[in-house]
Amino acid sequence: MFFSRLLCLGAVTALSLALPVPAQEAAVPAAGSAAQPATPALGAPAAFSFDILTARAADLAAAPFQPTPVHQPDVLAQIDYDAHWKIRFRPEASLTLGDVPVQFFHLGTYFRQPVRIFAVDQGRAREVLYTRDYFDMPEDSPGRDLAADAGFAGFRLMRPDMRSDWASFLGAAYFRSDGALRQYGLSARGIALDTGLSKPEEFPRFTEFYLEPAPEGGLIVNALLDGPSMTGAYRMVMRDSPGRGQVMDIDSRLFFRAPVERLGVAPLTSMFWYSESNRFQSSDWRPEVHDTDGLMIHTGAGEHIWRPLNNPERVVTSSYLDHGPRGFGLVQRDRDFDHYQDDGVFYDKRPAVWVEPLSDWGAGAIQLIEIPTDDEIFDNIVAFWNPAAAPQAGGQMDFAYRLHWTDRPPVEMTLARTVATWVGNGGVPGQPRPRDVIKVVVDFEGPALAGLGHGDGVTPELSAPEGVEILNPFVLPVVGTDRWRFFFDLRAAPGTETVDLRAYLARDGAPLTETWLGQIHPDQINRLR
Template sequence: MRGRTTIQWIVSLGIFGAPLAQASGITFEDVIARAEALAEAPFEAPEATLPEPLQNLSYDTYRQIRFDPERAYWRNESPFSLQLFHSGFLFPHPIKLNVIDGGDVEPIRFDTDDYTYEGAARELLDHDLSGSGHAGFRLHYPLNSDEYHDEVAVFLGSNYFRLVGQGQVYGLSTRGVAIHTALAEEEEFPEFREFWFFKPDEDATAITFLALLDGPSLSGAYRFTLTPGEQTRMDVEVALFAREDIDKLGIAPLTSMFTFGEATPSPPEDFRPQVHDSDGLLMHTGAGEWIWRPLDNPEQLHLSLFSDADPAGFGLMQRERDFSHYLDMEAQYHRRPSQWVEPLEDWGAGHVELVEIATPDETHDNIVAYWVSDTRLNAGESQRFHYSTHTLNGTPQEHDLARVIRTRQGQAGIAGNAEAPGQHERQFIVDFSGGELDALASEADVQLYLETSSGDVREPHVLALPDRQWRASFRVPADKMTDIRLRLELDDQPISETWNYVWYPDA
């Protein structure tokens, strides 16, 4: 199987040692049954099996442990290959990994020969590491060329995973589920406990694998189908079973980072114009409206709810794709992916929720977006969801309206004149491009639809800019919190997405 002695075939064991199925194979229905059974019993935290030398690894030492690519699973048998992560450091609870091949289930056992231990990590080999296990895995595929297998997906820590498409580098993260995010009670992070990979064949363009998730409030069964490409796609089927009442359940969560951008001030000592993995939340409502919400790094937590029914999609976007907007060759923010979530069935009534948390720098993820159903998940109940999530560089293909390309704001007064009108107002400009604007003459009768929660807005204007761009501008009181919506219209019909922003006086 891997150019060495094949691991003996045995029956896979489920979490906590309970048999999950016979060696004839594992199905999604088997994992669903296991998740349901887990939820009917009291929660059992993972056992502490990590050998003592791995329990207190530093970040630098952990980075000196690397999986040997020559030991990758399926590397000579399929376009897909599988590499593993060592337990230790921030990952104290090993997960179970299995391969389903021809109906048989083969556990992937921990083996120090799979890894190289460099520097201080070499001392670990003086100890018995047989109970170490694996912290996670990454999947490789010839994404950008036939000669090299790029990393296209990684599952590591709690229920997090990341995807990249062609020409991209890792940025935002996806989660299996979000529980009690931005509530007074502590947020809960259930963990993926076990995975089963259906071995891909020699011509595979997609790979399917199953996962079992468990945490104090719920358990879940997942079927993932990964299709790498220009827009790497993950189809997700999930069945969730509640052990306890859940006050807030976030579906298809996306977690990202926004430190500063075009509409926010940059630190005086930072040479970079912008620093973020994502610059806005895009939504396609069940009613067909496209909404763009620029992200912010607030002084205190901000929570925004966008009510909807049967949403068509939502995602965190990295629209700024030009290197000159970041000037950061190390972080490569211009290559970070956008990610779009598309329900593959009706989700009913609920809301997209955006959480923006204050962060001092780019080392902290501070942006979360997810779907919350109006139907609560209480103890003893279950819910199912089916959706796809995929990476992209631009805007979803079905979005054919003009897009927001620039948001700027500042004091509306005149420099040097404290008595000038507008001294206590906030000036906004919002620039649009694309869609019908590409074919409009500069004298076209484009109207501005603008509404605010305060009803107080001054000097609204719309005008043509060079290069087929159009600008909306207006002022609002600087001392009032104001929720703002605007779009461009022609003959009373929308020709742009809806720009939405909340002005906070303390910003």
């Protein structure tokens, strides 16, 4: 089941990701086209509210899990990636709710379980009924052999000109937006269960969607989540702002059938193969390949943290303890096209996603899971909030938060930011290079450093684990720029797998930069070079 952008979890179960139809402009009927607007067929009305949906989720959690059946698997197996994207939704059949046109995805081999989709108007919900007439498909498409009531795989939200979508829900509990620069990249999920553990990960799925216009524009997506260990009711108020990206206000109410060892709230899933920091791990011709290059955190205590991403040789979980976090996100900071040289998928335009809690999340940890990859087709990075109290059978947890899909997180920060991290051979040019020494170089840039020079008292502050030797740390301004560069060599005992470092630049004891949390894998680096 490996195809473009799978989530590969090593020992953890692999899952096909929520992929919209390959990025391309949606077909729009030409002026004077004979195509007639199609009114989607709707089922009988029934009362609906978010409270009703929440009560349903609670009732489901009190009963044994019943998976959505897969009908005609032999036919669905034939609708592979190529066959799936050739099945195109007819624009004239779009369902318009308020100011948002909605289009639907067809079932296929990677999306075999149908979802139910309802249109909500003034507290009444009516199901959108599937018909093959909504889709254009080749005469030889295996999709023509599906039953007349096959159902939909998901949906996407279109812009008013109908030429591009700005959000999509397709597969398990995944959803995506294209951000300020209109380029899809990382995904969000409703929830993550037991990600990165030695046992298989569980993937609950959105089984029902109730779509209604938002009072101030945009769309409200109400969703029912169901899985072996839990159920959930979600209310997502989604808005698209041209040039600024998307904002989603999410209210989630979770009910548990069984204990969960690791709960991931507001999970984000991304891809990181290599950047300037680990360029030596790839022989690909492009300078860098990644959706995002770092985890950004704003702690409850107000500290700003940047954690560059890695591509380790084993599954690595990093936990950052906190209480009442102000926000976190997976961020693509590097926006220079020359650093990617890819004008097909435009990694320089991939969105950043910032999670802003809107309720008291209490104690817990922001967890980052990094999974080995040797290609860009695998989503190998996961970040989420893990509450300190693990869910128990019969319990309920509620979380409210806002997702910002943008080019830069909406975080006020006067400190300088980390803009690059490099790792290479230690030692001094022109002299024999010691095999057991690694050089680390970090660049910072921002208003707090602007105008400062050699004699202005900028100092490096660096801490390392016991037994790790730091050699010759120093900082200097980069000529012709407002950047400052921090150099140091690192020596660890042979066989050391992971070294966690903490660094920032200061002046008179006050931080000038955010905190850089570097994680170095000396044993891996030494074997690769």
